[in-house]
Amino acid sequence: MLHTRVCDILGIRHPVVQAGMASYVTPELVAAVSNAGGLGLLGSVDWSYDELRARVEAIRALTSAPFGVNVVLATPHDEKLTYLLEARVPVIATSWGDPAPLVADVRAAGARLLHQVETPAEAAHAARAGVDVIIAQGSDGGGHIGHVGTLALTPAVVDAAAGVPVIAAGGIADGRGLAAALLLGAEGAMLGTRFLATPEAGVSGGWKDALVVAEADAAWQSDIPDLVWGVSWPGATTRALSNDILRAWRGREDALRADPAPAQDAVHAAEAADNADGYFLFAGQSAGLVHDITPAGALVERIVAEAEATLARW
Numbered sequence: 475m476l477h478t479r480v481c482d483i484l485g486i487r488h489p490v491v492q493a494g495m496a497s498y499v500t501p502e503l504v505a506a507v508s509n510a511g512g513l514g515l516l517g518s519v520d521w522s523y524d525e526l527r528a529r530v531e532a533i534r535a536l537t538s539a540p541f542g543v544n545v546v547l548a549t550p551h552d553e554k555l556t557y558l559l560e561a562r563v564p565v566i567a568t569s570w571g572d573p574a575p576l577v578a579d580v581r582a583a584g585a586r587l588l589h590q591v592e593t594p595a596e597a598a599h600a601a602r603a604g605v606d607v608i609i610a611q612g613s614d615g616g617g618h619i620g621h622v623g624t625l626a627l628t629p630a631v632v633d634a635a636a637g638v639p640v641i642a643a644g645g646i647a648d649g650r651g652l653a654a655a656l657l658l659g660a661e662g663a664m665l666g667t668r669f670l671a672t673p674e675a676g677v678s679g680g681w682k683d684a685l686v687v688a689e690a691d692a693a694w695q696s697d698i699p700d701l702v703w704g705v706s707w708p709g710a711t712t713r714a715l716s717n718d719i720l721r722a723w724r725g726r727e728d729a730l731r732a733d734p735a736p737a738q739d740a741v742h743a744a745e746a747a748d749n750a751d752g753y754f755l756f757a758g759q760s761a762g763l764v765h766d767i768t769p770a771g772a773l774v775e776r777i778v779a780e781a782e783a784t785l786a787r788w
């Protein structure tokens with residue numbers, strides 16, 4: 475059985491983490507992954523304080539296994555973080571900012587701190603700050619991403635992390651990816667896109683179907699979603715499946731900068747009509763490896779079994 479330091483630190487059976495993804499992760503998804511022996515992470519960036527608290531309580535009703543919550547440091551988060559620590563959420567998974575000011579408080583609350591980085595320098599800083607685990611997020615991934623691919627980033631982050639365990643993320647959708655992450659020196663894998671194609675995920679049926687048919691080259695890196703919503707995260711761009719809304723604005727970014735209102739109206743209308751061609755379907759290049767909609771617990775088991783078989787062959 476695959477067992478790494480990450481399993482011991484997080485109290486999980488399998489070194490498989492389901493990424494915290496904004497409003498797209500449900501309590502049912504988090505609980506299914508954690509109950510299967512992985513680590514489920516709730517997103518928090520889109521939730522109000524009350525919405526977050528309701529979801530944490532819902533997770534607790536569904537599992538007694540460790541779980542965590544993602545906190546995007548580039549967005550207002552103080553009140554949410556205070557609640558998460560008071561509520562004794564076992565794992566805090568931060569991204570897009572400096573984790574150093576949080577380390578003492580997270581430790582005092584008895585929680586573990588995972589921090590996601592996009593460069594080796596950020597990894598060295600996070601290691602010095604005292605985080606428990608570093609997530610190396612490659613630009614193959616979905617949602618907000620950096621500029622270095624997972625294959626080159628992961629070993630560089632392992633070197634920079636000075637002994638702090640690393641989890642690889644970005645472009646991983648099956649056991650072969652988990653096995654590759656381990657061979658690169660990581661001690662686990664975090665998957666976002668793959669867990670969207672589960673019955674438990676909180677995205678529309680059209681989004682899930684688009685993931686199943688997508689090829690890897692369908693996941694475009696662009697600034698378009700951030701330009702539409704006026705979001706600016708330092709060093710970040712986004713990756714989403716090519717569809718009508720992305721195609722409509724590709725190459726016309728200056729027009730979006732000048733006036734995002736028409737695009738905002740179009741996205742709102744598409745969301746209301748559940749037209750998956752008209753809103754942003756954030757996904758990584760890993761979408762090309764998604765071929766079915768599978769219950770999340772079974773997915774964790776499948777990924778681990780495939781990784782073990784892959785490693786045994788070598």
Ligand SMILES: Cc1cc2nc3c(=O)[nH]c(=O)nc-3n(C[C@H](O)[C@H](O)[C@H](O)COP(=O)(O)O)c2cc1C
Pocket residue numbers: 493494495496497498517518519544546568569570590611614615616617618643644645646664665666667668755756757758759760761
């Ligand atoms: C739909 C979607 C939403 C995401 N939302 C967040 C988020 O709220 N916070 C965050 O730190 N990362 C977010 N991410 C990035 C993931 O944490 C993770 O790094 C990424 O999904 C890994 O690549 P993969 O999608 O190829 O597995 C999101 C990714 C996706 C696909």
